[in-house]
Amino acid sequence: MSGSLMGSPDPGGRFGDFGGRFVPESLVPACQELEAAFTEAWAHRAFRAELREVLHHYGGRPTPVTECHRLSEQLGIRLLLKREDLAHTGSHKLNNVIGQALLARRMGKSRLVAETGAGQHGVAAATAAALFGMECVVFMGEIDTVRQALNVFRMELLGARVQPVASGSRTLKDAVNEALRYWVAEVDTTHYCIGSVMGPHPYPWIVRELQRVVGEEARGQCRELLDGGDPDWVVACVGGGSNAAGTFAGFVDTDSALVGVEAAGGSAMGHGVPGVVHGMKSYLMQDEAGQIREAESISAGLDYPGIGPEHAHLATIGRARYAQAGDDEVLEAFQLLSRTEGIIPALEPAHALAWVIRQAGTEIPRGASVLLTLSGRGDKDVAQVRDLLSQGPPS
Ligand SMILES: *Cc1c(COP(=O)(O)O)cnc(C)c1O
DSSP: OTTSTTSOOOTTSEETTEEOOOOOGGGHHHHHHHHHHHHHHHTOHHHHHHHHHHHHHTTOOSOOEEEOHHHHHHHTSEEEEEEGGGSGGGBTHHHHHHHHHHHHHHTTOOEEEEEESSSHHHHHHHHHHHHHTOEEEEEEEHHHHHHTHHHHHHHHHTTOEEEEEOSTTSSHHHHHHHHHHHHHHTTTTEEEOOOSSOSSTTHHHHHHHHHHHHHHHHHHHHHHHTTTOOOSEEEEEOSSSHHHHHHHHTTTTSSOEEEEEEEGGGOHHHHOEEEEETTEEEEEOBOTTSOBOOOOOSOGGGOOSBOOHHHHHHHHTTSEEEEEEOHHHHHHHHHHHHHHHSOOBOHHHHHHHHHHHHHBTTTBOTTOEEEEEEOBBSGGGHHHHHHHHHTOSOO
């Protein structure tokens, strides 16, 4: 399928101008081994069948599509939610880590190493490792281990070892470097489990394929609800871009308009420039000296200064567009969905919803159908939202 949209990348791991494998020589063999293993496994019926079984019996797939009747009426559109909040652990992240853990086992590896910022990917990786009886080491910036102490405890409950990183800015990007170093040293026994459609080839491709289930399920479910038609709009939030990539993969060959919504303070497509970071060429937020700028948003899951390379490609060719949502409208959207539909969303997909609310009746015409991927549930965010709301509006 090389060349077709959201098929395989080219042999160099490129999506158009983006992607590739910008890594030190020492990492090339590990990336090549992984690429060969995934190519072989993904073509294998039994591997896919086992993944499907685990995601069904353990993960709760397929997740439903819910039509939001009350909110739809209020907005004058038809709003459908793909309910990844109902998957085990409360987000789409499980799809990726279960797939990578099965792949690691197939490669004869007994340990997962991961990096995490807010802790959500670390918790997901620890979950998959526990399920398959694997060891798990999670690198986390020292500052993040303090900010996200509860997630550190969750990972430890799940049997993982959390390794605080004290170098550099002591946050996510330093944790990534440490995880890569660990992987090179322990590659015989260890698989590096990346959490989004990021990093050197083959990761952006692997993670998108593992999240494709979201879009493929949603496409069939939408056709049942929309008399055989596809939604006019398909919208998802973008941190690194994995839930959006998985969603878009199910609709890229339809007439649906595809929209990825970033946090205004973490907008690689809105304010970024092309560059190379973490093994790939993509868009990223840099300062004038070419240093990576820290992303800032109320949503830790969208605080990544880059975006997956395939999104940079989809934007460049005009097949998808990327928009931003700001903190205040996100808080409004968070409350509105809770109140009108009885669904408390994670702050990340509340960005996508904020954009839909803003555009309904203008760019999104009355009566249009919108599929929005609700990538996760809001339980993790309610304490933070309570604090933000009690501070009141900025004076
Ligand atoms: C991690 C996370 C995201 C951001 O990651 P993507 O790779 O962009 O999907 C979005 N939503 C939720 C609920 C998350 O946990």
